[in-house]
Amino acid sequence: MKKIGVGLLGCGVVGEAVYRGLAENAKAISARCGFQFDVKKIAVNNISKKRVGVSGGLLTKKYMEVVQAPGVDIVVELMGGEEDAFTAVTTALKLKKHVVTANKLLLAKRGEEIFDLAQKAGVKIGFEASVAGAVPVIRTIKEAIASGKIKSVFGIINGTSNFILSSMMERQTTFADALEEAQNLGYAEADPTFDVAGIDAAHKLTILANLAFGTPVKLKDVHIEGIGLLTPDDFIFARQFGRVIKLLATAKNDDGKLDIRVHPAMVPANMPIARIDGVTNAVEVDVSDAGRLMLIGPGAGGDATASAVIADLVDIARDMAHCSSARVSPTGFLPHSRKRLPLKNIDSIKGGYYLRFTVDDKPGVLAKMAGILGDNGISIDSVIQKGRTGGIVPLVILTHEAVEKSVKKAINKIDRLSTSQARTMLIRLEDGL
């Protein structure tokens, strides 16, 4: 049996699952590709930590030792973070070693340099594990949709926030309670900022948009809003409108302009994406002519992520046996065919809006607000005004299609009224992309 040497950088939940998966499924893997993977060295922060089934003799604290070890043909980067990971990955590529990484932050921030280096070195950079865990969305976009033009790619690609939103939708809990529950269950980290602020989803979306549209995308191109400001009221109103709230990551090629954003959206409850609950991930790709594909599966977890890492290793083995590591370019497009799409400004997008105003419960308030909306060319689809109790009440308006800039202008004006008692909550409606 031919053997391929693997070096692991990082041996946390995913690293251990990769190590275990390669051992336990060695027979199934070689039945498919004719190779066995031999983990030669593992870089970890804490050498003395007990790791079930991992041979202590493989461990080192120095990641460059792993990268440079002569027996290591493929470097699997699971360290996370930016600087050290970048050094490790680029050193490996320069040594003409193949790289597999699950590091979406690294690719979102430094992807262009890394892809370019891999292309020049003629080696492979596998990153299926960086988006949506076991769901083969990278492979699908790079290889299965080679035929047509992709119009849009969108989905739920952050399990933590989707778990929190599912709880809030189901039980109308507060964000803080839902977050605490997610943390207790191990679905959210102690510092959940990346997940709940939409940053993790934005990292992943830059990768997907890059592959879908053949365009370099920077993290700062993405309009990002998190889920932290949503209240139980928003979920109650959503239900009354037959909708649910999801943190959607969407990227569209809008007539040659890139419309790319991550934000909470209200989607019809009968849309397939509305039914993706808990930590499951789902990505939908709309392809000209062919139609819409949807891929659903476990978006996180050691075993699911490890399965994507191992699929990339098998891919590399198949390429190593045929000297074809360059057969698919890192982005799926030939470098000279890629071009930077201009960005669509968020102010210029059009759509329906859910607006939750917080107002004094007084006669004439709605008339005044409706007037301001009308003055800005925004027509009202429906209104929910809570029972008259006096005091401060929520007042919810769903608009027909309107231009975002006008909506924001109207909200600004309404928020300055003496009868408005809090900043208005705006949630975009998404009725299918």
Added chain:
Amino acid sequence: MKKIGVGLLGCGVVGEAVYRGLAENAKAISARCGFQFDVKKIAVNNISKKRVGVSGGLLTKKYMEVVQAPGVDIVVELMGGEEDAFTAVTTALKLKKHVVTANKLLLAKRGEEIFDLAQKAGVKIGFEASVAGAVPVIRTIKEAIASGKIKSVFGIINGTSNFILSSMMERQTTFADALEEAQNLGYAEADPTFDVAGIDAAHKLTILANLAFGTPVKLKDVHIEGIGLLTPDDFIFARQFGRVIKLLATAKNDDGKLDIRVHPAMVPANMPIARIDGVTNAVEVDVSDAGRLMLIGPGAGGDATASAVIADLVDIARDMAHCSSARVSPTGFLPHSRKRLPLKNIDSIKGGYYLRFTVDDKPGVLAKMAGILGDNGISIDSVIQKGRTGGIVPLVILTHEAVEKSVKKAINKIDRLSTSQARTMLIRLEDGL
């Protein structure tokens, strides 16, 4: 721009869509793989038929002329049927030409010979289009799930029958009416036997099981039941049990035995597969450790099928550029690693059952039937007995888990009672594989 010569066998809905797709998306395709595809020759039955945008000079009635034409590097077989298609495909492979086919019947019946020939010739046989149209299920099973062991693969892989079942579920129409509607809309053929009898789904399932489990599968290994005997009553009762009826294709590796079947199944209405309506296809793959992946998309139609054909062409181009056509074996497994799994007999499967008896509306009938079920070790989960009108009435029983052999034995006995007035309808419950 480097060019690759393509020969088309067949120019119906799919063939025309491939021809058009290659022309219209030529730029997008070469941006990905660096090649242009040049359709050199097209074999058709009727040369004088008008084909929009297809140059008449390319047409010939002789398919072997296309296969053998020196400029044709890849043969795209869209003729359908068995004998001529087999001759065309095997001749092409022997000439060391790559082949792309959408012909599931051909692969279900003669796949082993064809895969073997492709392997020996060192050329590629692409067949993504043979199952689930644009949904990249072949690629996903062969390449993305290279890591673990597949426990089961199941899904809705015949759009025609799913369209009919969706209509029957929604509007409680008869099978005949739903079929006629499907025919009027172009979703069912004049002779719908292959689709409604489950044969088309069985063809596709043999292909999926072959790739999932690394085992040769023959069409006759599949237990097949169609949807033609379902009545509006069955859908009404299904709804009362919170279930829907789907024609499921399922293949399981049950402790080393292959359990492979196509039949109507009652699934809980909240299961993801229950929500796949109309001509959409969905395939779920359960992978040890990694979890369940589900792929959903348009399962038929010219453009969707053409998109899968073109993705295979791009794949071949990428391989031709790197001499790596053999990098993934036709079945995804190395030939010597495949072995024939023994079959699980349908009589030995266990599960819940929906049984619709047709009985005289007399006292004591239920007691008698329940007695027979009990004697055979079958316990009852729920019973629906329609209002007492005298005459002949349906009586429906949902069983707890039971062995199929015992269920059939009990039904046989019950059907011979003088109070039984028609053959009992049996539908298997499927609560998640």
